[in-house]
Amino acid sequence: xxxxxxxxxxxxxxxxxxxxxxxxxxxxxxxxxxxxxxxxxxxxxxxxxxxxxxxxxxxxxxxxxxxxxxxxxxxxxxxxxxxxxxxxxxxxxxxxxxxxxxxxxxxxxxxxxxxxxxxxxxxxxxxxxxxxxxxxxxxxxxxxxxxxxxxxxxxxxxxxxxxxxxxxxxxxxxxxxxxxxxxxxxxxxxxxxxxxxxxxxxxxxxxxx
Amino acid sequence: xxxxxxxxxxxxxxxxxxxxxxxxxxxxxxxxxxxxxxxxxxxxxxxxxxxxxxxxxxxxxxxxxxxxxxxxxxxxxxxxxxxxxxxxxxxxxxxxxxxxxxxxxxxxxxxxxxxxxxxxxxxxxxxxxxxxxxxxxxxxxxxxxxxxxxxxxxxxxxxxxxxxxxxxxxxxxxxxxxxxxxxxxxxxxxxxxxxxxxxxxxxxxxxxx
Numbered sequence: 030x031x032x033x034x035x036x037x038x039x040x041x042x043x044x045x046x047x048x049x050x051x052x053x054x055x056x057x058x059x060x061x062x063x064x065x066x067x068x069x070x071x072x073x074x075x076x077x078x079x080x081x082x083x084x085x086x087x088x089x090x091x092x093x094x095x096x097x098x099x100x101x102x103x104x105x106x107x108x109x110x111x112x113x114x115x116x117x118x119x120x121x122x123x124x125x126x127x128x129x130x131x132x133x134x135x136x137x138x139x140x141x142x143x144x145x146x147x148x149x150x151x152x153x154x155x156x157x158x159x160x161x162x163x164x165x166x167x168x169x170x171x172x173x174x175x176x177x178x179x180x181x182x183x184x185x186x187x188x189x190x191x192x193x194x195x196x197x198x199x200x201x202x203x204x205x206x207x208x209x210x211x212x213x214x215x216x217x218x219x220x221x222x223x224x225x226x227x228x229x230x231x232x233x234x235x236x237x238x
Numbered sequence: 239x240x241x242x243x244x245x246x247x248x249x250x251x252x253x254x255x256x257x258x259x260x261x262x263x264x265x266x267x268x269x270x271x272x273x274x275x276x277x278x279x280x281x282x283x284x285x286x287x288x289x290x291x292x293x294x295x296x297x298x299x300x301x302x303x304x305x306x307x308x309x310x311x312x313x314x315x316x317x318x319x320x321x322x323x324x325x326x327x328x329x330x331x332x333x334x335x336x337x338x339x340x341x342x343x344x345x346x347x348x349x350x351x352x353x354x355x356x357x358x359x360x361x362x363x364x365x366x367x368x369x370x371x372x373x374x375x376x377x378x379x380x381x382x383x384x385x386x387x388x389x390x391x392x393x394x395x396x397x398x399x400x401x402x403x404x405x406x407x408x409x410x411x412x413x414x415x416x417x418x419x420x421x422x423x424x425x426x427x428x429x430x431x432x433x434x435x436x437x438x439x440x441x442x443x444x445x446x447x
Contacts, residue, residue, distance in 0.1 A: 092323070092327065094330035097330040100325075101326035104325070114296070114299060118306070121288075167288050
């Protein structure tokens with residue numbers, strides 16, 4: 030079995046679905062969590078493929094970009110979808126998540142950069158909230174049609190992990206009220222109820238993001 | 239062979255790499271191009287999976303999200319990468335493209351919405367240009383290390399198509415000066431020099447985007 034090392038900060042962030050895939054598959058990996066501000070990241074940044082984390086090293090071969098990493102592990106471990114059509118739909122879900130995430134980050138960045146209230150509010154109502162509605166509607170429609178309770182096909186795919194981790198982080202930061210979205214809550218509980226996931230989630234570091 | 243229908247507007251945009259894959263593979267498809275403003279899109283929008291195009295229909299089975307469509311066709315036609323590691327790197331390239339594209343669109347949207355000059359300039363210098371540098375540097379480093387001249391491995395992947403089409407559109411709209419980026423220009427010429435691509439590109443509708 031190859032030696033896996035996942036490099037990221039001590040946060041869930043863009044690395045968490047990859048960690049969950051390792052735990053789900055029961056595959057050992059080094060969960061290398063850098064501490065913000067201690068100089069480690071500055072030291073290794075130049076040697077990463079894009080100057081960003083997460084990076085997954087497989088026997089020393091580096092793979093960048095979170096969704097590329099997650100899809101790679103999902104393909105290796107059997108959670109990418111069972112047919113090319115299922116794979117395409119899992120991909121479509123995570124790309125829709127990525128579209129939403131960009132809109133969300135625009136809003137978060139404008140707020141934390143102290144942009145004028147009027148600008149922050151415009152981004153919230155014209156960018157963030159429309160993308161959130163589009164994304165949540167899409168997920169709800171998928172779950173309405175789903176016979177398995179999973180987003181794609183009749184078993185778990187990496188799309189489920191990406192989505193529930195995003196909901197978890199949104200919820201932890203007051204951007205998702207589970208009671209208002211019963212289908213999304215049911216998906217979250219279904220995934221977090223899987224023993225290997227449950228055990229990991231209960232023992233993982235409690236970080237804000 | 240399944241019946242393929244690709245629905246989009248009469249533009250290259252997010253559909254073009256999919257069209258190029260069909261031409262490269264010599265697989266017939268219906269290239270359904272809606273005309274902006276004639277009401278067709280408004281009529282069909284509600285029946286699409288996300289309310290967005292492109293949508294690829296495969297024997298009537300709909301797949302949304304441009305990169306999901308492109309990766310699906312690449313997997314079917316043999317242009318997704320030869321190993322899981324190559325696939326992961328092709329995915330990383332297109333995800334980096336998507337990150338850049340979001341930054342670019344923020345700038346274009348701010349400009350076309352007539353946001354104040356100071357705000358447009360801030361987005362240009364703080365969002366668009368840093369992402370462009372990151373993206374172009376990444377592509378240049380990949381091409382420096384490439385023995386084949388392709389971005390990933392020793393043959394064409396969908397990542398090459400996504401990147402050169404993006405460069406084509408950036409160039410057509412004065413956001414890319416080929417002479418300043420000899421490696422990117424060489425990639426573009428290499429891909430557009432492939433007979434099936436060349437023939438298609440010479441005969442496709444000349445649209446601004």
